[in-house]
Amino acid sequence: AIRDNDTAARIIGIPVLKTKLLAFAISSFIIGVAGVIWAFAYLRTVEPAGFDLDRSFQILFIIIIGGLASIRGAFLGAALIVVFPLVLSRLGGFLLGDLFDSGVLDMSQRIVLGALIILF
Secondary structure, eight states: TTTTTTHHHHHTTTOOHHHHHHHHHHHHHHHHHHHHHHIIIIIIOOOOOGHHHHHHHHHHHHHHHHSSHHHHHHHHHHHHHHHHHHHHHHHHHOOOTTTOOOOHHHHHHHHOOOOHHOOO
């Protein structure tokens, strides 16, 4: 009720500010735990180089492409940002591997992802 209509929630007696702060705290805790699990499961160590600017932009682009309104959109945005470069590198290496070097293929991936971000 609070996400859709603050006024209606306030009228039926729900403390809006307190509930929003509680939802923010719970979601922040869950994201913090997910970050810890990601750091130790994926990286096996925690160091500043493990979370660079590219990773920050990947997370931002997942949110931009997937949207904030649905969980399904977040999963689709994550799949697109993570899987799409892998598919482009395999497909580009298979189809255009003899014509271009890996640097050109890497930049073409960034161009395609940039175009997708502009479209969304």
